[in-house]
Amino acid sequence: MSSAGACVRPKLWYVIEDIWVDPAVTALRPDFAVLVMGVYGLRNGPTDDRSRAWLAGAADSAVSAEDPKVEAWREAYRAFGAKPQRTRPSVDALVRRMPLPEINLVVDAYNAISxxxxxxxxxxxxxxxxxxxxxxxATGEEPFEVVEKGEPGIDHPEIGEVVWRDDRGATCRRWNWRQCVRTRITEETVDALFLLERLAPMSLEELRAAGDELVESLKIVTPGIRVESRLIAHG
Incomplete structure (x- = not known):
């Protein structure tokens, strides 16, 4: 078939059923679970009055840095050799950073829920x-794309560090500490993957409830989005 007649599969065909967690990670924390959500057809944009209200409401109802759910993540970091006082789990960093920063509609939505x-x-x-x-x-060889002092560069995780990755390299270092610049959500993002990560004492019911809240917020941003979700839990 000529290229003019070929069928090109659209980008939104991302198969969340293929996402997996290495047993070496669950050996560290058998209580780990992640709710993965594919959301397609977003119309993102800059922070507005709606997302400012989400951020303000979150500041009033945020958990504290001493909450057992936050401490569980510090313990998980120590389990693979990280020092959570130096490179904090994302939720730990956010609850210490009030008011929450204004990023864009989608990021504001999930930071508030976080x-x-x-x-x-x-x-x-x-x-x-x-x-x-x-x-x-990590093997330590995974490329991790960063911007340092305004200049693009490549970093690498430490051997044994817990990282999210794709075929090109690490997309998030130290479980959820820092995201690479390549895959971050911007105002131009249309199709997105969300990773909601749970450790005990958070229940799976609360994890699902947080996912439902995220979907409702994203539907306010963009009515008519298509959503797929899957829970990955040990055992």
Missing amino acids: VRHGLPIGGEDLAHYEGTARLIR
């Missing part, structure tokens, strides 16, 4: 994702 529930939430732009997301213990 601090209210005390769970890390990551967002990935699928237009810049390559292959399947997986959570692994």
Whole structure:
């Protein structure tokens, strides 16, 4: 068939059923679970009065840095050799940073939910994702794209560090500490992958409730989005 007649599969065909967590990670924390959500057809934009209200409400109802759900993440970091006082879990960093920063509609939505529930939430732009997301213990060779002092560069995780990655390299270091610049959510993001990560004592019911809240917020941003979700839990 000529290229003119070929059928090109659209980018939104991202298969969340293929996402996986390495057993070496669950060996560290058998209580780990992640709710993965593919959201397609977003019309993102800059922070507005709606998302400012979400951020303000979250500041009033956020968990504290001493909440057991936040401490569980510090314990998880110590389990793979990280020092959570130096590189904090994302939710720990957010609850210490009030008021929450204004980023864009989608990021504002999930940051607000993150601090209210005390769970890390990551967002990935699928237009810049390559292959399947997986959570692994790093070899140390995975490229991690950064910007330092305004200049693009490449960093690498430490051997044994817990990282999210795709076929191109690490997309988030130290479980949920820092996202690479390549896959971050911007105002141009249309199709996105969200990763809602849970450790005990958070219940799976609360994890699902946080996912439902995120969907409702994203539907306010963009009515008519298509959503797929899947819970990955040990055992």
